[in-house]
Amino acid sequence: MIKIGMMLGERYEMLEKIGTGGMSDVYKAKCHKLNRYVAVKVLKQEFSENSNFVSKFRVEAQAAASLMHPNIVNVYDVGEDNGIHYIVMELVEGITLKKYIEKKARLSVKEAVSIAIQACMGIEAAHNNHIIHRDIKPQNIIISKEGKVKVTDFGIAKAATSNTITSNVMGSVHYTSPEQARGGYSDEKSDIYSMGITLFEMLTGRVPFNGDTTVAIAIKHIQEPMPSPRDYVPEIPVSVEQIVLKCTQKSPDRRYQSMNSLIEDLKKSLISPDEDFVRTVDPEATAATRTISRDDMEQIKKQSKKPSHTEEIRLKKNTAKPSAPPSRSGKKRTQAVYQPEPEDDEEEEEYESRMEKVTTVLAVIGAIIIGCVVIFLVGRAIGIFDFSSSTEDGTVKMIEVAGMTEDEAKQKLTKMGLEPSVEYVESDSVEEGLVIDSDVKKGTQLKPGSKVVLRVSGEDAGITVPDTYNKPLAEAVAALEGEGFLTEKKEGYSDTVPKGNVMTQKPEGGTNAERGSTVTITISQGPQESKVQVPDVMGLLPDEGKSMIESAGLTVRNISEVYNEDESLLGKICGLSYSVGTEVDPGTSIDVYVSKGPEATYTYAENIASPALEDPQYVEGTPCVLVVTTASGTEIARTVATSFPWPLNLSQIKEPTGTLTLIYNVATESVTTTDPVTGEAMVEPGGVQEKTVTRPLQFMKKE
Structure with a gap:
């Protein structure tokens, strides 16, 4: 029993309860060893008493503790104290994606995709460490006050798989994959399915499958076709619709094969939302190839005669009828019962006859293909055929771009289906405007839509800063961090930019800045209500102070120079017509005084x-x-x-x-x-x- 004020592990002081779930309660705590605030997830008593569950929980949670990623709620510690099992995690001040969706009814396409990209990046990091989440849902995705998206609850999910579907909480089954609902093997593609359901809910404000019981919902995941999000929100772009449908295929082999592939398509949908570029996966292409033996063939034939579970149900219904209804040809339908053994020989002969015909056809086709290949190779060798860098598997081969002009390299890469961007680098050896090299080596096989960074010689070093004006916070952070920038958030009031969107950024979009540098974005708090406080601009340059005053919803009437004894304030703001912190009406005019140094005496x-x-x-x-x-x-x-x-x-x-x-x-x-x-x-x-x-x-x- 957890009591506020008690210590866990002689280290963590429980301060307040901040959340509860199906298997655990979450507390805000203070780590007295490192003097920091943390979140402590404590397993409920019924799970703590299950030794098998606790064993799985500890192993998986310890593995999750090895994960360190900006889009994952980091696990710091796993422990037990007098029968209380707990996980110590990073404390994230923010809101769950579930509550965020409920608050906004549904998200815009750009915001939903941006949040999905960040969540997928965290899940991808886990997959790269062979850790499967198994419980991806909006309740386990947190949006911090800074707009950073973080995935939580790695570790507790695998232990929970020891329970049946009926013991799961109602919230999880809405996002479970068909293979999880069957109790079968789950892997990375199970997380991809759940991410697709989560994206569906962000876009539409609802889950695709609902029901009175967890079992009823699970059956829908297995049997019912996935609805399109455009059925509920027609303005959703076709690319985003196809991404959702590919994520939520019933067969794991037809989904995205990795989180990286999903992230690439999500990013491309932000650039080309109306382009139908999502490729469906052929399950045959991803299945392993093996020779079918005669014993295997016999087994397949026997299995083909056995009715499936759903077919058995249908047959039982049919047996209650005196006879089958006539077919359109006038003949009665064949009863779905086992045929006697003597007919096996006839079937084998018929099968072998068919196989002989198929073999003949395949031989002819094979000969034609071989002939075409020979003609192609010979023709290419003598220069008859001159194809581009595209390959048979749909990828393209990276070309040499060094020495090209910036425009020439961009045009060629764009024609190849790639997405070039430019990073300017100072160079003494390469003429300004020419490409030095790229981040992809010549000959590398790339998928269409892959990004290529061209390093171009230029005085204005750096890469182009994305323009985030009027974009939602999460989308802006994703765009900036996707290009390698750090972000710093400030707040301000705006009558024109909606609350939660970017009203200003520094450096401005379209300018160049070094990769890894910080971009400061000011988030609109909406129109300013009632009074506003005069900001502290003392010591700032006049332009900086003026911008800060105007961002606060005030105006600058005059900027005049005055004497000031503090020599360090020369050329800087040393006074205002209103004291700093004074509450005034929005739009109030402020006089700014700039020091011209100490007065002559x-x-x-x-x-x-x-x-x-x-x-x-x-x-x-x-x-x-x-x-x-x-x-x-x-x-x-x-x-x-x-x-x-x-x-x-x-x-x-x-x-x-x-x-x-x-x-x-x-x-x-x-x-x-x-x-x-x-x-x-x-x-x-x-x-x-x-x-x-x-x-x-x-x-x-x-x-």
């Missing part, structure tokens, strides 16, 4: 002389207020001098000139005057008068 250091130089009435010792202002009128200093000369030291002055104002008081004497009318003497008493003296100043520039 000036100093002033002088001994101020007494105002008596200008005003003889000033009495030494009288307090005097000294005020310094710049030419623009900004007061930068004020002090009181009690004696002269008075030292004055100023710094960080922003202007080169200014004014010194000296303010002081002087005493006035009494004045006696005579009244002209009365002749009386009048005395005006003395007092205090405020006076000022101004002096221009020239400040010294600081170096």
Whole structure:
């Protein structure tokens, strides 16, 4: 019994339950040894008590732990603690493909194919390590928040095959192959069938076969013809329809023979969706050839007389009728019962007669073929026949492209049915525009539609970056990683690009970049609702900051230069008209301030002389207020001098000139005057008068 907070293996702390399935529960846990979060899948008690199941489970899970691939949920550890059997896996933050389909009803063709390509790449890696999944379904495919598709549950599936079809959960039987439903041998092509059913569901939003019980659904997988996805969604391209139908053939020999072949067709369907290029597989061509002995022939003849299981059912129904209905020729149908032994000789004679005729015909045909081959070889040797590089098995032989111009090489490869792409490489020895070599050697046999990378001499090194504008995230990631680029995801708001699609990318599509470099894609979050936050663009170049502000749904009104004391911000954004993080309405105009470096400063250091130089009435010792202002009128200093000369030291002055104002008081004497009318003497008493003296100043520039 798992309890939140308990430790498994003295290492994994169970934090919360994040999922449950038919055979296990999944918990988010913390690995205290490596200090990371993981997913721990714990087998349910009824399976943990089955020793045979546990044995198979451990062996297969340990094999799965050896798989490391970006499209597989990696298995880190397998263990047991007090009867609790568990698998420790990579923790992927995201959504299962099943829930994603339910959320969107059905996916677009491009998105479905892109997801299928990534899932197939993970399954292919497992197949290359001789590991079969056996339970491919949307519930076991996860789409991470970054758009990466990952396949999970490798290991638990093989152990589960010890159970019967009736004990399987309802979800798995919808995707099981006919051979699995029969309880027969399953291999890589069983996973291909299940992948085809999964692709069908992505395209249509439904599974092809449904029923009230698991057994009823399993029988439909075995007996009923596979419906076309175009029956439900007519706009599905013919190539994608044919891919689904080829994946879901009843006979494994008629399906794709490998995940690689399926991936090639899926990629081609993105380029040529309406082209009917999917080739059906002839089961006779893939079957082993052996000589039939006489004993084998006798056995085949006996088996041909034995009614099949379905024929027995039909015969039992017929025995209830008094007689068979007449045929169109008027004769009664032959009863499907065993014929007596004496007729065996007649059949043998008839068989041998037929074989003699067949042998004669084959001999004639063989002679004609041999003659044609001889004529062909002789004619080709003397130059009569001049065929292209195509071979009898439908493949083409790679030609020498070194020294050709880029256009010439592209045209020739395209005519051969190949898909050329270009990677530009700097070269001192090969003239610009000429092909240096390719990633496929001359003489290599290639299937039509195979990709060939031409390495062309050029100054602008790299390969063409796919244009992912307005494409769904999963499709964009598949396109970029398919060309060898890494991806970095950002988010932004857009009124024109639907939510979940790429709104911008850097470098832009159509430009060249080195293989393995990172392409940053910004995913639209749809139209911005209510308020938006002013982004942090401090320290960015003006163009970068402007782009980031506009991506946030705001506009840039003015970009102006200002002084800033931080010398490292020279030429970069040092301020905005709104504080970073402020919530504003979408479309708000923002003023951007770019630093033009620290402002020039000036100093002033002088001994101020007494105002008596200008005003003889000033009495030494009288307090005097000294005020310094710049030419623009900004007061930068004020002090009181009690004696002269008075030292004055100023710094960080922003202007080169200014004014010194000296303010002081002087005493006035009494004045006696005579009244002209009365002749009386009048005395005006003395007092205090405020006076000022101004002096221009020239400040010294600081170096």
